[in-house]
Amino acid sequence: MSSFFSDIDPVRFDPEAKGLAFRHYDPDRMVMGKSLKDHLRFAVAYWHSFAADGSDPFGAGTFGRPWFGDTMDDARRKADAAFEMFAILGQPFFCFHDHDVRPEGGSLAENHKRLNEIADIFEGKMAETGTKLLWGTANLFTHPRFMSGGATNPDPEVFAWSASTVRACMEVTHRLNGENYVLWGGREGYESLLNTDMGQELEHYGRFLSMVVEHKHKIGFKGQILVEPKPQEPSKHQYDFDVATVYGFLKRFGLEDEVKVNVEQGHAILAGHSFEHELATARTLGILGSIDMNRNDYQSGWDTDQFPNNVPEVALAYYEVLRAGGLAPGGTNFDAKLRRQSTDPVDLIAAHVGAMDVCARGLLAAAEMIEDDALEAPRRERYAGWESDEAKQMLGSSLSDVADRAEKDDVNPAPRSGRQEIIENIVNRYL
Known part of the structure; x- marks a missing residue:
């Protein structure tokens, strides 16, 4: 065997250790x-x-x-x-x-x-x-x-x-x-x-x-x-x-x-x-x-x-x-x-x-x-409109059918916030 690492003991999980140890990696957790x-x-x-x-x-x-x-x-x-x-x-x-x-x-x-x-x-x-x-x-x-x-x-x-x-x-x-x-x-x-x-x-x-x-x-x-x-x-x-x-x-x-x-x-x-x-x-x-x-x-x-x-x-x-x-x-x-x-x-x-x-x-x-569904819940909410039958039908329609539907219903969507900063803050709570 090599003697290169001979003075180094096997590394163990020990969050309180002062020396060389794993503080977070507990392999059996x-x-x-x-x-x-x-x-x-x-x-x-x-x-x-x-x-x-x-x-x-x-x-x-x-x-x-x-x-x-x-x-x-x-x-x-x-x-x-x-x-x-x-x-x-x-x-x-x-x-x-x-x-x-x-x-x-x-x-x-x-x-x-x-x-x-x-x-x-x-x-x-x-x-x-x-x-x-x-x-x-x-x-x-x-x-x-x-x-x-x-x-x-x-x-x-x-x-x-x-x-x-x-x-x-x-x-x-x-x-x-x-x-x-x-x-x-x-x-x-x-x-x-x-x-x-x-x-x-x-x-x-x-x-x-x-x-x-x-x-x-x-x-x-x-x-x-x-x-x-x-x-x-x-x-x-x-x-x-x-x-x-x-x-x-x-x-x-x-x-x-x-x-x-x-x-x-x-x-x-x-x-x-x-x-x-x-x-x-x-x-x-x-x-x-x-x-x-x-x-x-x-x-x-x-x-x-x-x-x-x-x-x-x-x-x-x-x-x-x-x-x-x-x-x-x-x-x-x-x-x-x-x-x-x-x-x-x-x-x-x-x-x-x-x-x-x-x-x-x-x-x-x-x-x-x-x-905690911390990121997926707001992601689902952002795309929730696509869960309606009418929205799903659009994806199987022609361009003209979708355009005609928009003109008939006088579609005029308002911008919706992507809440990027709120979601970034959510991520930071877990780190």
Whole structure:
């Protein structure tokens, strides 16, 4: 086992504790018929917690973890540290890219061999600890071969490499009983339209995703296939811009019943939306699958992937999640990383503990609002006019029939208040 976290005890729920403890996240607390643990379904992101080195565009890495290196021994040390941290947090799930868990080999065959060797280690540790895999995914964006994308690359050999990589990652995810498989198109987009055939790239992207769905059924994988929307960064424009764009793409290729979305807070902000907007859109369209929880720095203007600390924002997000019926088989993955000045092992634990408490507080507030009918009652009142038979009949009529009815009855509606400030004040009472 790793000794990286050796002086840190398992974190417990203790609202009165002075040290490292959960003040709000009581995993066994029952809310709306389920435990907090089952509502939130927390997961650690392998890439940020164990692969990130603290570098940024203007400075070298600062973390210096003992498992950093390019050998399989380093990868094994990383796995030891990861499962040690999962045990300290009582984290039920984790997520990974292939690139996070194994060093790059010299060929596809070597990459797959190394991935399966690490999967052997994961399999044993998962059986021993009870930690589960929320989702796996393939990294089709870091290596230079992916500089112009994976599935949308102009080079068909990169498309083929990507297909092989995704197949290997899907099959490992299936083997480890992962509950979802995610595709994030970090470089599925363009830097310039001057050298891009957008139509051809979208067709290739659609066919690639269809192949993924076909393979899911071929191997008997029962988990969800998820696409993660993001508008930009690293590409100037990514084809999976936001939830609505992804839904249009899925409809075009007949995949709307096969694929859902993994919605990230930071990506929603980059797209010019709020997190709850993206979640409400996914809920309304029936494609909400899972969430990546983090936050952006609103002054920086880029994807900073910080741990969440805004309870009102999180509460409104989980309100939409609860309205959608919950996350399972998705979950709450902390796609968040430490700041490069936070270099100690305890910083990594404390960041997750604080984030888990923020999410618990947010979900508890959201559940209370739902149970009290605090927001839905005024919403129903605002739309009550549509409950009349005459109003419902309009929706099945022609434009001329509706217009004739308005003119015959001399309709002259007066404005009605949306009571926005009153409802905002209601929300604040629960926070």
